[in-house]
Amino acid sequence: xxxxxxxxxxxxxxxxxxxxxxxxxxxxxxxxxxxxxxxxxxxxxxxxxxxxxxxxxxxxxxxxxxxxxxxxxxxxxxxxxxxxxxxxxxxxxxxxxxxxxxxxxxxxxxxxxxxxxxxxxxxxxxxxxxxxxxxxxxxxxxxxxxxxxxxxxxxxxxxxxxxxxxxxxxxxxxxxxxxxxxxxxxxxxxxxxxxxxxxxxxxxxxxxxxxxxxxxxxxxxxxxxxxxxxxxxxxxxxxxxxxxxxxxxxxxxx
Amino acid sequence: xxxxxxxxxxxxxxxxxxxxxxxxxxxxxxxxxxxxxxxxxxxxxxxxxxxxxxxxxxxxxxxxxxxxxxxxxxxxxxxxxxxxxxxxxxxxxxxxxxxxxxxxxxxxxxxxxxxxxxxxxxxxxxxxxxxxxxxxxxxxxxxxxxxxxxxxxxxxxxxxxxxxxxxxxxxxxxxxxxxxxxxxxxxxxxxxxxxxxxxxxxxxxxxxxxxxxxxxxxxxxxxxxxxxxxxxxxxxxxxxxxxxxxxxxxxxxxxxxxxxxxxxxxxxxxxxxxxxxxxxxxxxxxxxxxxxxxxxxxxxxxxxxxxxxxxxxxxxxxxxxxxxxxxxxxxxxxxxxxxxxxxxxxxxxxxxxxxxxxxxxxxxxxxxxxxxxxxxxxxxxxxxxxxxxxxxxxxxxxxxxxxxxxxxxxxxxxxxxxxxxxxxxxxxxxxxxxxxxxxxxxxxxxxxxxxxxxxxxxxxxxxxxxxxxxxxxxxxxxxxxxxxxxxxxxxxx
Numbered sequence: 001x002x003x004x005x006x007x008x009x010x011x012x013x014x015x016x017x018x019x020x021x022x023x024x025x026x027x028x029x030x031x032x033x034x035x036x037x038x039x040x041x042x043x044x045x046x047x048x049x050x051x052x053x054x055x056x057x058x059x060x061x062x063x064x065x066x067x068x069x070x071x072x073x074x075x076x077x078x079x080x081x082x083x084x085x086x087x088x089x090x091x092x093x094x095x096x097x098x099x100x101x102x103x104x105x106x107x108x109x110x111x112x113x114x115x116x117x118x119x120x121x122x123x124x125x126x127x128x129x130x131x132x133x134x135x136x137x138x139x140x141x142x143x144x145x146x147x148x149x150x151x152x153x154x155x156x157x158x159x160x161x162x163x164x165x166x167x168x169x170x171x172x173x174x175x176x177x178x179x180x181x182x183x184x185x186x187x188x189x190x191x192x193x194x195x196x197x198x199x200x201x202x203x204x205x206x207x208x209x210x211x212x213x214x215x216x217x218x219x220x221x222x223x224x225x226x227x228x229x230x231x232x233x234x235x236x237x238x239x240x241x242x243x244x245x246x247x248x249x250x251x252x253x254x
Numbered sequence: 255x256x257x258x259x260x261x262x263x264x265x266x267x268x269x270x271x272x273x274x275x276x277x278x279x280x281x282x283x284x285x286x287x288x289x290x291x292x293x294x295x296x297x298x299x300x301x302x303x304x305x306x307x308x309x310x311x312x313x314x315x316x317x318x319x320x321x322x323x324x325x326x327x328x329x330x331x332x333x334x335x336x337x338x339x340x341x342x343x344x345x346x347x348x349x350x351x352x353x354x355x356x357x358x359x360x361x362x363x364x365x366x367x368x369x370x371x372x373x374x375x376x377x378x379x380x381x382x383x384x385x386x387x388x389x390x391x392x393x394x395x396x397x398x399x400x401x402x403x404x405x406x407x408x409x410x411x412x413x414x415x416x417x418x419x420x421x422x423x424x425x426x427x428x429x430x431x432x433x434x435x436x437x438x439x440x441x442x443x444x445x446x447x448x449x450x451x452x453x454x455x456x457x458x459x460x461x462x463x464x465x466x467x468x469x470x471x472x473x474x475x476x477x478x479x480x481x482x483x484x485x486x487x488x489x490x491x492x493x494x495x496x497x498x499x500x501x502x503x504x505x506x507x508x509x510x511x512x513x514x515x516x517x518x519x520x521x522x523x524x525x526x527x528x529x530x531x532x533x534x535x536x537x538x539x540x541x542x543x544x545x546x547x548x549x550x551x552x553x554x555x556x557x558x559x560x561x562x563x564x565x566x567x568x569x570x571x572x573x574x575x576x577x578x579x580x581x582x583x584x585x586x587x588x589x590x591x592x593x594x595x596x597x598x599x600x601x602x603x604x605x606x607x608x609x610x611x612x613x614x615x616x617x618x619x620x621x622x623x624x625x626x627x628x629x630x631x632x633x634x635x636x637x638x639x640x641x642x643x644x645x646x647x648x649x650x651x652x653x654x655x656x657x658x659x660x661x662x663x664x665x666x667x668x669x670x671x672x673x674x675x676x677x678x679x680x681x682x683x684x685x686x687x688x689x690x691x692x693x694x695x696x697x698x699x700x701x702x703x704x705x706x707x708x709x710x711x712x713x714x715x716x717x718x719x720x721x722x723x724x725x726x727x728x729x730x731x732x733x734x735x736x737x738x739x740x741x742x743x744x745x746x747x
Contacts, residue, residue, distance in 0.1 A: 015735050017685065021698050022728065024735035043739050049685040054678060056638060056657055058664030062682030069688065094657075152640035181595045185637025191674075192635065193720040194282045198599045199637070200725070228725030231710050 008038030008129065012074050014082035014091075014118070017049035023220040029247035030083050030121055033134055037125075044073035052090035055098065057187045064102045067095045071110045079128060080114065083121040083243045085150020085218045091118050093153050120150065121243055122159040122218060132162045137250040139169030142240075143212035145203065145226070147219040148181050160218055160242055167245060173210035177202070184225035197229070204229045207237055218242045262375070262399035263390065264414050264439060271606045272622065276631035280604035290426050290601055297425045298591075298598045304538025305589060305645070312534070321527045323649040326583035329520060330573060336485040336518045337564065343488030347550025349560040360512060360565045361392035364477065367510055367561055368398050373474045376510075379492060379499040380404035381479025382420060382586050383512045383565055385608040386621075389477065400477065401443075401469045403498040405462050412439040418602030418610060420588040421536055426601050429453035440465050466498065476502035476557070480513045481585065482528060483562075486521045489549045490562070493532060493542050503546045509557035515564050516573075516582040528585060531647035536587040568621030577658040578620045583648040584613055590642035590652060596635060605632065612642035616655045624659075624666055633659035673717060698730040699737070705729060 011034055015027040031041050051066030070091060074080045082088045092115050099108035125131055144164060150156045164172055183189070183199025190196075203226055207215045213236070217223055220241055227239035274280060284290060309315050329336055341351045354360035368376055376393065378384065378400050390400040390411075402411045409424035410417050413435045417423030424432070436447040436458060445468055447461040478499065482491040490511055492499050503509060519525065533542040551560050572578045591597045591611030602610030606628035607618045615632040624630050633656050642652045667675070684694045710726040713719070721727060 017691065020691075020735045021695050022730050024731060024733065024738055027735045028738065043736075043743070045736070046688050048688050048691045051685065054682055054685070056660065057674070057678055058633075058657070058660030058662070059678045059682065060661050060664075062678060062686075065682070065686035069686070097654075148637070148639035148641070152644065179641075181637050181639035181641070183595065183637055185639070187674075188634065188637045190720040192278050192281060192596075193723065194278075194285050195596055195599055195635075196637070197724040198285055199595050224728060225725065228710075228721075228727060231726040231728075232712075232724060 008034075008040070009079055010040045010042065010077070011079045011081050011124070012077040013041050013043050014047060014050075014070075014074065014080055014087070015043065016082050016084050016087040018087075018221055018224075019083065022224070023241065026083050026220055026241040026243050029241065029243040030081065032247040033125075033136075033243065034081070037129055037131060037134065039129070042077075044077075046073040050087040050090040050094075051098070052087065052094065053186055055090065055094050060098060060101045063094075064098055067098045067102070067111060068107065070095065071107065071114050074114050074118070075110060078117060079124060080118045081121055081124045082118070083218065083241060084220065085120055085147050085154045085156055086221060088118060088120040089149040089153030091115060120154050120156050120218065122150075122156050122163060123154075125163060125246075126159045133166035134163070134246050136166075136170075136246045136248050137168040138245045138248045140214055141171045141173055141210075141212045142214040142216050142245070143173040143175045143207055143210040144178075144242075145175060145182065145207070145215060145217045145222065146178055147217050147222045150218045151179070156218065163242065163246060164216070167248075168250070170245070173212045175210055176206045178206075182222050182226050184222045186221070189225055196225070200225055200229045204233065204235070208235055212237060214238050214240045214245075216240050216242055216245055261394060262397070263394055263401070264411055264443065266391070266416060267414060271608075272626045272628065274606035274628045276627050277604055277606070277635040278631060280606065280628075281600040281635070284600045284604050289428070291599060293426055293428050294598055294601050297422065298593075301422075301538055301592045305535060305592065306538075308534040308538045308540060311540075312530070318527060318531055319647055319649050322531050322585075322647055323583060325519065325524050325527060326648050329518060330516065330579060330582055333515065333518070333573065336520055337515055339485040340483055340488060340518050341564075343485060344550060344562055345488075347488040349488065349550040349562050352561060352563045354563055354565045354567070356567050357387035357565075360387045360563055360567065361389055363563050364389060364510055364512065365392055365396045365398065367508070368393065368475055369396065371475055371508055373398075375399040375401065375469075375473065376475045376477050377401050377403050377469055377473040377502050377506065378407075379476065379478035379502045380407050380423075380494065381477070381512060382608060383479045383514050384477060385417060386514075387512070387565065387567060389512065401466075401473075403466050403470070403502060404494070405459065405496055405498075408462055408466070409435060412436065412443070416603060417608055419591060420586050420609065420611070420613075421591075422588075423602075426603070429455065429458065432458055436461050436465075444468060470498075470501045470505055473502075473506045475508045475510065476506040478502060478509065478511045480511050480517055480562075481532070482525060483513050483518045484520075484522055484525070485518050487549055489522065489547055491525065492546045493529075494544045494546070495537065495542055497544050500544050500546050503548065504556045506557055508559040508561070510561045510563065512563045512565060515566055515569050516584075532585055532587055535585075535589040535645065535647040568623075571623075572617075572620040575620070577655060578616075580650045581613070581617050581620055581655065583650055584617065585648060587647055588613075589645040589647065590650075593641045593645045594636075595639060595641070596637065605635065612636060612652045612656075613650070616650075616652055616659060619659050619662075624663055630663050630666070633663055692736065695734045695736060699732050699734060702730050702732045706732075
């Protein structure tokens with residue numbers, strides 16, 4: 001490990017709006033893991049959302065205040081972390097575009113600065129803290145769905161697999177057609193509900209076929225969609241965020 | 255006599271592309287067809303695996319993609335120069351060049367050329383440009399029969415159908431359906447299919463071969479498109495699999511090629527990149543079976559009268575938009591269709607255009623504008639998963655372009671009051687400031703406390719119905735992360 005316990009870096013937590021309201025267990029798990037690894041975690045209260053829902057629906061002007069909030073909240077931190085491949089991807093890939101759209105060179109400069117220090121949770125662990133074994137214990141069969149934005153926008157690569165491999169007791173079940181989108185797609189899920197559900201049903205079927213007890217991803221939005229289908233089908237498969245598995249220890253549940 | 259009886263060729267289905275309802279509505283209809291979904295899953299799955307295998311053999315694939323992108327970008331940057339050079343080269347080689355601003359002009363030029371030859375039928379090489387301008391119907395109205403000679407295009411034409419894929423236009427049909435179409439229709443338009451034909455691919459291909467042979471041998475005029483047009487030499491290139499193209503390009507006396515202005519490449523050397531990118535991306539083959547290359551007129555060999563119709567039809571609009579321009583790099587390989595999880599489930603007919611799938615979702619609104627319902631809905635016909643960019647041989651950033659087009663649609667609808675506009679206005683306000691956000695959080699927490707024993711919400715009435723019809727919605731917990739943090743760690747950071 002690059003950082004000894006208690007003297008790890010200071011990290012600003014980007015909770016993301018959906019985790020803040022709907023899945024607070026995930027940012028809590030990030031805090032738990034990072035503090036276990038010796039980091040000092042701070043939560044800048046000015047933060048709201050990456051703005052992706054507005055941007056991806058075409059409402060660029062309405063998304064610009066989110067960019068300003070993000071810069072205001074996170075300027076001055078060396079490390080900013082969020083537990084969402086999709087939200088982190090939106091910050092990295094869309095905030096520069098939105099700053100340009102706003103025609104504000106000062107904002108564009110600040111965005112470039114903050115974006116360069118923004119990490120997905122799996123990246124912060126593997127690349128910055130240089131750790132794959134975070135001391136987690138999760139004695140269950142799980143299957144991992146590599147969410148589209150974590151792979152294709154944030155480009156987390158095999159980091160989540162490397163982290164899961166080191167979890168004691170965990171059995172990773174291979175997922176068929178893992179690289180296919182689950183069909184969530186933000187507002188796509190309600191603007192094209194029929195296609196979204198058709199895609200999600202195939203994903204849910206593949207998940208059930210693995211025999212896993214848990215479906216894990218790095219994005220709670222995708223989990224809400226696939227989990228919503230599984231719950232409606234009275235499936236026993238539960239959904240869980242990667243961070244919550246990593247926070248689980250032999251001493252106590254996450 | 256009815257119009258149907260007066261026609262020379264099978265009538266396409268009624269209605270127009272632009273008159274089609276939104277993608278969402280079309281998709282719902284297509285999703286309800288289990289045969290279609292099974293045909294598509296099988297076909298896209300097969301071709302997707304073939305492509306992946308053939309691409310994996312090329313260690314420098316990413317460099318090839320970058321080269322393809324760079325060549326196309328350079329060509330588009332100087333398109334005016336290369337087009338004039340192409341006209342000069344073609345003219346020098348004995349071809350006649352015609353310029354068409356839009357579909358109507360292009361169709362009028364082709365109809366005029368065919369009428370001048372005094373014939374009432376043409377054979378056609380598979381061509382997206384002629385599908386785009388709906389040339390077959392323009393010829394039909396002038397009393398000229400246009401016979402499609404590509405096997406899949408023949409299935410579509412004889413099936414009174416529309417194409418649903420760029421490369422495999424009859425991908426939505428299976429063998430049993432093709433057999434029925436051949437049995438029923440071939441006899442009305444030429445050599446019939448054998449009465450005892452089975453649905454074996456060899457027998458079906460044999461019936462098509464016999465049906466087409468008399469048309470090839472009789473035709474005085476052929477109409478083609480072109481995959482590439484070389485500015486330096488005036489050389490046109492058609493890439494195909496069945497040899498029907500070669501027949502059309504060599505047998506008739508007159509050849510008319512309808513070519514989009516973005517098909518130009520500066521030099522013959524540029525072909526080496528695209529001849530490697532296209533077959534592997536398209537059919538998953540190392541090389542395609544037939545590549546026809548011709549430069550104007552060769553005395554005593556092949557067509558002695560060669561025309562090239564260069565068509566704009568909205569392309570300069572796309573070129574003028576820096577965000578939209580990359581769509582003109584498209585070489586019509588259809589890798590993005592085959593990989594797309596949305597296309598795989600709804601098929602091509604939901605997109606209201608001859609260009610379906612991810613590329614259609616970005617190309618159509620640019621070529622046709624965003625005034626129709628179908629074109630306004632196309633940018634939203636994607637989950638933005640990004641798989642299309644990964645397979646695109648010329649690296650068209652389709653997901654980013656979709657977002658850009660969504661912005662154009664939202665701007666176009668500015669001032670409308672609808673569910674989406676209201677939802678986005680509310681979301682914009684909530685997310686614009688953390689104090690607003692915390693108010694909304696408290697409301698969510700109150701709702702959770704009001705229903706303490708509920709973990710999930712089941713089917714709900716509108717406006718929650720689009721989500722909850724098939725998916726349960728988890729209840730927010732009573733305490734948000736922010737509230738927990740304040741309680742645990744205090745107000746400051």
